[in-house]
Amino acid sequence: MVQMNFTAETLFTTLQHMPTGEQEKFFSLIARKAFSENNNFSQEEVFGHLKxxxxxxxxxxxxxxxxxxxxxxxxxxxxxxxxxxxxxxxxxxxxxxxxxxxxxxxxx
The missing domain is CATH 1.10.1660.10 (Multidrug-efflux Transporter Regulator; Chain: A; Domain 2)
Structure with a gap:
């Protein structure tokens, strides 16, 4: 697993530049995972679908x-x-x- 360090500002800026559909997918993923037992996300889990x-x-x-x-x-x-x-x-x-x-x- 690749570890990447993001600041909150970098992540927020990146999210602002994503197309609306991708923003919705991102926040849907966050919402689903937030209430599960394993809520540690890899770069691949969050952004892998965009490759x-x-x-x-x-x-x-x-x-x-x-x-x-x-x-x-x-x-x-x-x-x-x-x-x-x-x-x-x-x-x-x-x-x-x-x-x-x-x-x-x-x-x-």
Whole structure:
């Protein structure tokens, strides 16, 4: 098990940047585990389900904290590309979104 040290502020900031659906999953997990006998959480238990996640354009723009128009501009500029298309939805891998988010923060 990998031990990671988070401050309350870091965790709170991370939660604020999660898409709404992921926030709901996180707090649902907390609520279920809070009343069980074993309430020690590993990184994998809390965030493991996101490893191979793909986000829609709306979720990706929320994650990056940009408007959908700005996100579409990033796509047009080749800063991020969809990894798959399901119906009319383009899906963007979390790993690529993390890289772009880091790059955007470096520019600021």
């Amino acid at each position: 191979g996640s793909e986000f829609t354009a709306d979720e990706a723009s929320d994650y990056l904290e940009v408007s959908i128009a700005t996100f579409r501009r990033y796509c047009k500029q080749g800063k991020i590309t969809a990894s798959s298309i399901v119906g009319t939805s383009h899906l963007y891998p979390l790993a690529n979104l993390r890289e772009l988010k880091k790059a955007l923060k470096m520019v600021k």
